Ligand SMILES: Nc1ncnc2c1ncn2[C@@H]1O[C@H](COP(=O)(O)OP(=O)(O)OP(=O)(O)O)[C@@H](O)[C@H]1O
């Protein structure tokens with residue numbers, strides 16, 4: 001479905017973001033990409049839909065060779081490849097439904113988009129997508145008035161409205177609290193399986209990757225250093241990817257404040273004094 | 282102060298750093314610059330008054346104003362030195378003094394402003410003030426424009442209508458140009474640069490300049506086209522403002538949603554419509570209301586070049602001020618009132634909309 005053949009990405013400043021990547025991702029697979037910050041996870045994902053142009057090798061999605069220079073071909077490709085972002089990237093000032101309808105852009109003529117007149121089928125698709133992620137009741141709310149988890153569901157619905165073959169997700173749950181992260185990821189996993197969509201997801205948390213992915217790809221310094229089914233991604237292998245031994249924080253996601261550093265020291269002290277160590281969530 | 286004293290001191294032995302002393306050499310350089318400025322002002326001075334500095338055995342003299350300027354420069358430098366200001370900031374302060382001296386002396390600012398009190402007490406200032414504070418409301422409400430059967434208050438309506446038409450057309454074109462001008466929403470760099478350049482030209486001509494141009498091109502009030510000339514002038518004026526301000530708002534929109542729109546395969550126009558426009562809509566509404574206020578105000582000034590509306594009437598009344606100041610007073614007070622009302626209205630709309 002998605003094949004990387006000797007793919008390189010060299011950024012305009014000369015930095016090598018991807019170094020000779022060879023991958024073959026089959027249809028319907030749910031692939032998690034892990035690696036330290038700066039390993040090139042985002043670069044890899046963005047190369048697939050041309051947000052980052054690759055500079056060497058061949059990248060194919062389905063039958064189409066990704067051609068970063070051909071704008072109109074790229075738009076046709078992007079219509080089939082949805083993308084979800086860490087910061088949701090919804091348009092805050094418009095309704096949830098209109099956000100989801102942005103996903104229909106590639107199937108809507110420009111003048112219809114300009115006057116904001118979407119067809120009945122487009123609306124139907126949008127509502128079905130919202131039903132799939134379970135927030136259809138919020139359709140006419142402002143997108144900015146939703147919680148983080150709901151906003152990421154809007155983003156997923158927007159992508160589903162594209163009726164995509166592939167979903168790329170760049171740290172989709174990194175801005176969410178652990179239980180919500182699990183729910184959103186679970187939704188994504190279920191929808192992906194229902195519709196047979198190929199999914200590539202960047203992740204921070206190893207145990208989320210282990211719980212939801214079929215396959216794990218480990219990256220370091222722009223190279224793939226591990227690639228195998230989730231079962232093979234044992235701690236020793238992951239330690240090699242991270243180049244250090246795993247700590248509790250790498251694995252645990254639930255019931256541990258994600259970033260203890262974020263909690264002001266005084267608040268923490270008060271919480272401890274009051275006898276509720278994690279009462280600040 | 283006591284609060285600071287009560288705090289337990291941190292048990293750190295590391296000495297707190299003193300603010301660094303600015304290098305003396307740089308300051309000496311600044312003094313040299315000040316002396317050069319003094320010399321320049323001395324040679325180019327036109328005033329002949331001179332100050333003497335008796336030092337006992339010798340008496341120094343210097344032209345009065347350049348010397349005062351020089352002493353001010355030295356005082357500023359001394360202040361900067363004792364507050365340990367960096368040489369660059371001190372240079373900035375020195376430049377402010379030098380440039381204000383230079384600019385002020387070229388227009389004889391001090392000499393002229395000294396004249397003002399005597400001009401205010403002599404002449405007809407008293408009569409004017411009395412006139413302005415006893416505005417002739419019946420003129421404003423019941424008279425006609427001289428030589429016609431049009432009532433004066435009708436001119437207000439015309440002014441308002443000119444402002445409305447100009448705001449709507451000008452802001453809409455301004456929005457399109459802003460989209461083309463910002464590299465974020467424009468087709469390519471070349472388009473954006475070109476539109477920005479055109480826009481600078483539009484903005485460099487002031488509203489009165491546009492009114493003069495249009496009055497000359499298509500004819501002013503004499504041909505019944507005064508309102509049109511004013512509207513066209515205001516449109517150009519509004520385009521310049523909105524395209525500039527909104528273009529900068531577009532530059533600053535959060536790139537995330539734009540990227541998301543790109544990633545769905547939307548084309549540029551679709552992206553501008555669904556992601557850029559909603560993001561800048563509050564600014565656009567706000568700028569449009571601001572521009573409407575400006576238009577009401579500007580149309581009074583445009584009257585001077587013979588266009589229609591209350592501005593035209595104002596300039597006619599100023600022309601015959603020798604017959605009394607009550608009419609001008611009435612128009613000016615009414616202008617203050619109308620602008621205030623428009624201000625309140627736009628504030629209210631802004632609150633409702635945003
Ligand atoms: N536009 C760019 N120009 C130059 N270098 C870039 C650019 N974008 C990313 N890089 C570099 O490429 C490397 C990989 O970046 P990338 O964003 O893919 O990392 P990542 O694995 O997604 O990290 P994170 O977990 O922090 O998101 C980094 O060293 C980064 O500095």
Ligand SMILES: [Mg+2]
Nearest residue numbers: 041042043170
């Ligand atoms: Mg990243």
